[in-house]
Amino acid sequence: MMNISKRLVAALTVVCVSLTSWAGVAQASMIGTATAIDMDQRAQYVSDIKGWLTKDKVREQLVSMGVDPADASKRVASMTGEELRTLHQKIEDLPAGAGLVGLIGVVFVVLIILELVGITHVFTRF
Numbered sequence: 001m002m003n004i005s006k007r008l009v010a011a012l013t014v015v016c017v018s019l020t021s022w023a024g025v026a027q028a029s030m031i032g033t034a035t036a037i038d039m040d041q042r043a044q045y046v047s048d049i050k051g052w053l054t055k056d057k058v059r060e061q062l063v064s065m066g067v068d069p070a071d072a073s074k075r076v077a078s079m080t081g082e083e084l085r086t087l088h089q090k091i092e093d094l095p096a097g098a099g100l101v102g103l104i105g106v107v108f109v110v111l112i113i114l115e116l117v118g119i120t121h122v123f124t125r126f
Contacts, residue, residue, distance in 0.1 A: 038081055045084040049076050052091060053107070061104040067111060075111055075120050083110065 050073055052058060059069045079087070090106045114120045
């Protein structure tokens with residue numbers, strides 16, 4: 001009886017060891033400081049712009065132009081870091097409260113550029 005249990009334990013050990021060799025290998029690499037900062041800035045830009053898009057006047061203006069605010073939010077999420085930086089800078093440069101139409105215009109121009117490049121297809125649905 002003792003001999004059978006030793007063989008069973010040995011067989012289970014062989015099976016367990018052979019199965020662990022099939023486990024996948026994880027790959028990791030270092031990212032540079034500049035990349036980490038860019039990722040953080042991109043997240044901040046997206047957050048800021050989406051915050052501006054939730055304002056009632058901005059939403060009303062987008063709807064009056066035939067743009068669904070949800071689609072505009074999706075487009076902001078798909079923008080490159082450079083596009084986000086440019087849009088964020090233009091919005092920040094506008095005087096408080098005085099440039100709402102300018103803000104809508106900038107967002108609309110970015111939406112048209114993304115449409116022409118083929119990244120989104122909001123305007124082709126109409």
